[in-house]
Amino acid sequence: MIITRIAPSPTGFLHLGTARTALFNFLFAKKMAGKMYLRIEDTDRKRSQKIYEKDIITGLKWLGIKWEGDVIRQFERRKEYRRYIDRLMEYGFAYKADGAIWLNVEAALTGKKLSIIEFDDLIRGKISFPGHKIKDFVIVASNGSPLFLLTNVIDDYLMGVTHIIRGEDHISNTPRQILLFKTLGMDLPKYAHIPLILAPDRSKMSKRAGAVSLLEYRKNGILPETLVNFLFLLGFHPKNDKEFLTLSEMAQEFDLKRVQKAGAIFDETKLLSINSWYIRNLPKDKVLDYLKEFVKVKISKQKFKKYFAITRDRMERLTDFQDRVKFLEKLPDYSSELLIFKKSTLKDTKYALNLVYIRLRKAQAGAWKREDLIKKELEQVVAENNLSNGDVFWSARVALSGLSASPQPSEIAWALGREESLERIKRAIGKIIKI
RNA sequence: GGCCCUAUCGUCUAGCCCGGUCUAGGACAUCAGAUUUUCAAUCUGAAAACACGGGUUCGAAUCCCGUUGGGGCUACCA
Numbered sequence: 001m002i003i004t005r006i007a008p009s010p011t012g013f014l015h016l017g018t019a020r021t022a023l024f025n026f027l028f029a030k031k032m033a034g035k036m037y038l039r040i041e042d043t044d045r046k047r048s049q050k051i052y053e054k055d056i057i058t059g060l061k062w063l064g065i066k067w068e069g070d071v072i073r074q075f076e077r078r079k080e081y082r083r084y085i086d087r088l089m090e091y092g093f094a095y096k097a098d099g100a101i102w103l104n105v106e107a108a109l110t111g112k113k114l115s116i117i118e119f120d121d122l123i124r125g126k127i128s129f130p131g132h133k134i135k136d137f138v139i140v141a142s143n144g145s146p147l148f149l150l151t152n153v154i155d156d157y158l159m160g161v162t163h164i165i166r167g168e169d170h171i172s173n174t175p176r177q178i179l180l181f182k183t184l185g186m187d188l189p190k191y192a193h194i195p196l197i198l199a200p201d202r203s204k205m206s207k208r209a210g211a212v213s214l215l216e217y218r219k220n221g222i223l224p225e226t227l228v229n230f231l232f233l234l235g236f237h238p239k240n241d242k243e244f245l246t247l248s249e250m251a252q253e254f255d256l257k258r259v260q261k262a263g264a265i266f267d268e269t270k271l272l273s274i275n276s277w278y279i280r281n282l283p284k285d286k287v288l289d290y291l292k293e294f295v296k297v298k299i300s301k302q303k304f305k306k307y308f309a310i311t312r313d314r315m316e317r318l319t320d321f322q323d324r325v326k327f328l329e330k331l332p333d334y335s336s337e338l339l340i341f342k343k344s345t346l347k348d349t350k351y352a353l354n355l356v357y358i359r360l361r362k363a364q365a366g367a368w369k370r371e372d373l374i375k376k377e378l379e380q381v382v383a384e385n386n387l388s389n390g391d392v393f394w395s396a397r398v399a400l401s402g403l404s405a406s407p408q409p410s411e412i413a414w415a416l417g418r419e420e421s422l423e424r425i426k427r428a429i430g431k432i433i434k435i
Numbered sequence: 436g437g438c439c440c441u442a443u444c445g446u447c448u449a450g451c452c453c454g455g456u457c458u459a460g461g462a463c464a465u466c467a468g469a470u471u472u473u474c475a476a477u478c479u480g481a482a483a484a485c486a487c488g489g490g491u492u493c494g495a496a497u498c499c500c501g502u503u504g505g506g507g508c509u510a511c512c513a
Contacts, residue, residue, distance in 0.1 A: 007513085008513085009512075009513045011512070011513070041513060043512095043513085044512055044513070046512095047512070047513090098511080099511080100511050101511095102511095121440095124440070124441090125452095127439075127440075128439095129438070129439070130438080133437080133438060137510095137511095138510085138511045139511095140511080141511040142511055143511075145511085147510095147511070147512085147513090148512070148513045149513090152513085167507090168439095168440065168441090168506080168507060169506095169507055169508070169513095170507090170508090170513090171439060171440060171507070171508075172438070172439055172440090172507070172508040172509075173508080173513090174439095175439095193440080195440090195441080195506090196506070196507075198505090198506075200446090202505060202506070203506085204506075204507075230447095233447065233448080233462085234447065235447085235448095236448095237447085237448055237449065237461095239449090241448095241449070241460085241461050241462080243461085243462060243463095257452095260447090260448080261440080261441060261442090262440085262441050262442060262505085262506085263440095263441075263505080263506055263507090264446090264447065264448090265446060265447080266446095266447095267445095267446050267447065267463075267464085269446080269463065269464055270446070270447065270462085270463045270464080271463095272463095273462090273463055273464080274463085276475095276476090280476075311475095312476095313474095313475050313476045313477095314474070314475045314476080315475090341472065341473090342472095343472090344472095388471090388472085389471075389472050390471095390472050390473095391472090392472080393472040393473085394472045394473065395472090396472090397472070397473065398473090401473095403473085403474090404473065404474085405473055405474035405475085406473070406474065406475095407473095407474080407475080408472085408473090408474095409472085
């Protein structure tokens with residue numbers, strides 16, 4: 001049975017790197033019909049905080065990354081570590097100095113043929129370190145806390161972890177951990193070190209000042225489907241060039257051998273393009289559900305749906321909705337000149353607007369229920385009066401929206417309804433006769 | 436500095452392991468055009484890369500060595 005784990009320390013918010021490591025562990029376990037555990041590495045009592053732990057758990061859940069069983073916390077397991085520490089001391093593999101407990105590397109190395117410590121990384125192949133470069137290191141701090149290098153190894157053993165998939169920044173920890181495994185007489189897990197996510201300046205993303213919680217992306221109108229898909233593509237490439245995948249499809253495609261070796265720069269533009277794709281292509285009800293959180297103004301359910309229908313193609317983030325929809329709730333001020341299409345004239349515009357008004361006022365109630373029927377009405381105005389599309393559609397659009405860029409006039413009219421639409425056109429006519 | 440990892444378009448990457456089919460493919464971004472109303476969406480097209488130098492070979496993006504660049508670690512953090 002394949003067992004993986006994700007082992008974040010609650011000393012900061014969940015960031016992209018941890019999220020991607022979690023994703024890869026999750027996908028690998030899923031693909032291999034194995035399990036993934038979540039282990040909170042909170043041995044550093046000073047820096048560990050509950051709010052970070054909560055942030056990490058909420059973030060992973062939001063992404064749809066699921067782990068086996070309960071959350072495991074290292075602080076609750078501190079008695080386990082004691083046994084192994086005692087054993088190391090007893091056999092002379094560890095010693096006390098300056099109040100801390102150190103691993104005696106020379107003693108640990110003896111008889112283990114470790115002049116070169118080598119392991120076969122599932123992503124990078126053979127990696128080797130000269131054994132003599134390893135210096136004694138602290139395994140228990142002077143305040144009594146067992147440290148990462150040690151607890152990480154003990155827990156991976158105790159939990160039966162078979163595959164350690166973690167960030168590249170841990171490569172240099174690996175020889176010391178292998179030494180620990182061997183000294184404690186434990187079997188070695190397999191390692192796979194994934195590349196780091198880099199900021200646009202090529203530095204380690206999580207290191208960057210102001211690295212915020214992954215949940216900030218949720219707050220900023222990014223869908224979880226987007227983020228997971230984006231993270232997946234950062235350092236991995238499915239065989240068939242497929243760009244948009246569900247979690248199950250990702251697991252299906254996942255293969256450690258295809259994971260990239262070099263660091264990847266985080267590109268927000270790509271994130272946004274994926275996001276707008278998901279806004280447009282996910283089932284409507286699902287997007288509507290996500291969108292609910294972002295609607296601050298009080299509008300009826302019916303209006304909400306209509307507004308969504310005509311702005312959906314124009315959103316990059318869910319947070320765009322409010323702005324895109326403002327003009328529907330309240331007609332913005334606009335200059336009368338805006339009503340005149342660049343290839344049209346004052347006279348034609350006046351004429352067109354009047355005709356549009358008359359036509360729409362006479363339109364049957366049924367026509368207002370369908371956007372395409374309203375569009376037909378407008379097209380009739382063009383056809384029957386020797387006007388251009390620009391004369392009619394531009395002026396109607398501006399009359400209805402007050403904007404130079406907006407959805408189509410028929411869409412706006414449909415979303416606005418008969419009363420408000422006619423009112424707005426009437427107002428436009430009032431404006432234009434004053435020119 | 437030491438140790439380790441790494442190197443294809445601006446960015447994410449395919450191809451590399453098993454050299455020829457690569458005049459190097461896709462996506463995002465950019466630019467142009469179409470959709471004869473704006474914006475978006477959509478469609479079409481363009482520009483854009485094998486870091487460099489040596490080998491090996493009939494032949495190298497693909498194998499080897501070196502150089503250079505980038506990154507990580509170098510804590511009684513994880």
